[in-house]
Amino acid sequence: MGWTSTDEGGRLRHVAGAVRLEPVDEQNLEPLLSVAAAEAEPGDVMPPVEAPAGWSLARREAFRDFHRASFGGLDGPTRSQMYAILVGGEVVGMVRMTRCDEPGTVEAGMWLGRSARGQGIGVTALRELLNAAARAGMRAVVADTTADNVAAVGVLKKCGAKLREDAGKVRAEICLDSTPPAL
Incomplete structure (x- = not known):
């Protein structure tokens, strides 16, 4: 099942396959790392680590460790649930929610590989995350970014x-x- 969105020029684009979220686990961790290494900068997809620049072996292992630490979900040690974003069965990025100190509130974060940007995938993935947060009993989702993003x-x-x-x-x-606005 596909869906359409408009690109920057207002032209309709068709994205093959539905956007869906899948909890990050050992099965999709390597595909997620492959997308990150090929289509994103390390600083955009993981916390800073002491390692050689770029996607060095040490940085790749740190990426794996960072994601494995969240396998316990919202009640685990990192208080984070990470999801691989899939389009047509292919991993294209990651979205996460992390419990905040304020009860009923999670912080969201997301990244997409360069080839998946500008197609409406981020909106659909965030809406799916909002649904998951509501199912987990959350009342609010917060996020921080910069005005130039x-x-x-x-x-x-x-x-x-x-x-x-x-x-x-x-x-x-x-x-x-409240209900998010329709696409």
Whole structure:
């Protein structure tokens, strides 16, 4: 089943296959690493680590360790649930939610490989994450980005986020009691 979205020029694009989320596990960890290494910068997809620049062997192992640490989900040691984003069965990125200190609130984060950007995949993936957060009993999802990250700000707006900007930083809050706007 496919869906359409518009590109920057307003032309309709067809994305082959449905966008779905799958908890990150040993089965999809290597495909996720492959996409990250081929289509993203390390600093965009994982915390900084002491390792040679680029996608060195040490950085690849740190990527695996970072994701494995969250296999326990929202109640595990990292308090994070990570999902591989799949389109047509292929891993194209990752979206996560992490428990905040405020009860009923999780922080969201996401990245997509370069070839998956600009196709509406981020909006669909975030909406799926919002559904998962609601099923987990959350009342709100927050996210932090920068004003110059136009793609992230756009995704957040399309998912019904209330945005606050201060000194180039953007704080988004999505109340799960309200319904996000339709595509």
